[in-house]
Amino acid sequence: MPKKQQLKGISYAKYGYLFSIPFIVAFLIFSLYPTIYTLILGFTDCKGLGNTDWHILENPLDNFKNVIHNKSFVTSLKNTITIWLMNFFPQITIALLLTAWFTSRSNEIKGKGFFKVVFYMPNIITAATVAVLFKAIFSYPIGPVNDILVSTGLRDSAYNFVVSKSAARLIVAFIQFWTWYGNTMIVLISGVLGISPDIYEAAEIDGANGVQTFFKITIPNLKTVLLYTLVTSLVGGLNMYDIPKVFLDGGPDNATLTTSVYIQKQAFSGSYLYNKASAASMIMWVIIVLCSAVLFYVMRDKDEVKMNKEIKMAKKKAKLQAARGGKEWL
């Protein structure tokens, strides 16, 4: 059989490289090059609408220093973290509560499928649409929320939500919570369903009640999933743009100015300070990469263990086959 012999001799490794080329080329052009370009622009004097001409500054770190000491940037960083915290804690609490209910073994809740579909729905809707919708809902003096507040007698007169700094921040955090808790819940439920049922059975036999099972078994076994949720949410939160931008354009008085909105405003409005926006971008980039590194570290552990196992298994198989003198090729 000449064909089979020929096959044996061919190395298919080159196809591995060949099939990765599109990904690598697209990555280099659209991801790596812009990243490096952004970094370089951070050291230059590049500004003005449509200007692509630039020179490295005498003190290349000037933009970075400027940004770190810039009041608006510091405010925006604080806002981003505050809004993220205000959305994350209620989100994870409610998602965990729902997860506990929906995966409860003793009390089956009916209509789980329906609730999942409804709770996840806001996540699929365009963030810009959600922002405009909530602006209309919270509008002053006549808006649905004010209508409810006044007609139920909770307030004597309408409240102007969008001029109050704390109210504006709270609404942005609420929108974030509203769009993401369903997603978090589904991820957590799938995490719980991945836990071996044997552990739960053992706990049941030992007489543990629902609350004990949840805190002593579910939460510890859910650690990786929880951490994953935490970091992805943090990275998403650090990039928060659509909702604060469309809702109130960072206002009132910079109360909902997030770092992404700050960067966009610096670079694409006013005096088009591409250089300062680039410096701010790179600072955010470092923060996000640090956060991702944590996630990567956590995820890698598990995968590597798996991979090592696979390699070991493959080696064992190969040894066995060699011992048998089998001619099958791998």
Next chain:
Amino acid sequence: MAVRKKNASNRAFIISAYVFCGLLTVLSLLPFVIMIVNATRSTYQIQQHAISLIPSHFLRSNLEVLSDKGSFNAFRGFKNSLIISVGATACTIYFSTMTAFALVAYDWKLRKPFFTMIMAVLMIPAQVTSIGFYQFMYKIHMTNNFLPLILPAIAAPTCVFFMRQYMIPSLPMEILQSARIDGAGEFRIFNQIALPMMKPAMATQAIFSFVSSWNQLFLPSILLTKNEKFTMPMMVALLNGDIYKTEYGSVYLGLFLTVLPLLVVYFLLSKYIIAGVALGGVKG
């Protein structure tokens, strides 16, 4: 006695769980109900009572106001978004499967480092490199063009990661080998054997890729400056402008028009979407 006590506490548990879930259901649905009902009401009616569950008959006049005034054009936004999203989704799905195939089907020296790199760039969002991206596109005269929004989708690390996870157990190497014996080239093996086997995973990823591309605001809004190129989310942002400040009914209608395609897609595919979220834990 003990049994009865347990039953009572169980009932209390069930009731409180349902009440809470019911409240969350109202919270999730009410904004959309308000939007849909108010889209049919006149500005005057909304000013009287901004919240109502009874639709009115001003849908047509709201639509007229919406299409007469300003630059909001739902149809054009829909068309532009559709071109970008379909293009980007096709790129993501096809090339991610190809990259996953390279990672699974072949044993090459840099396979492991390459996969590590994909994992490393998984979380880095395009947003932080937008200034460099914009300057680059401006220089090569690609602003106000859809290609810079479509082509980067070829390199989608999350999708590659998902496809790889799916492909490892579901693509038997024996089939590839028998295809080789039959004389099929590697490219043909990928297109005619690997791709059809990946259909379920491709469908799931297609939904997510499409939705995230459709909803994207940041990059389109810095790259596209001509109104005729505006995407749906950019059209929505226009509704926030001063022109519509007093036209409550038409603002709600505009929002409704932009949400409608997403809602239809969601209710048709919700089963797969929920399963996909549970599988991948993909977060935007």
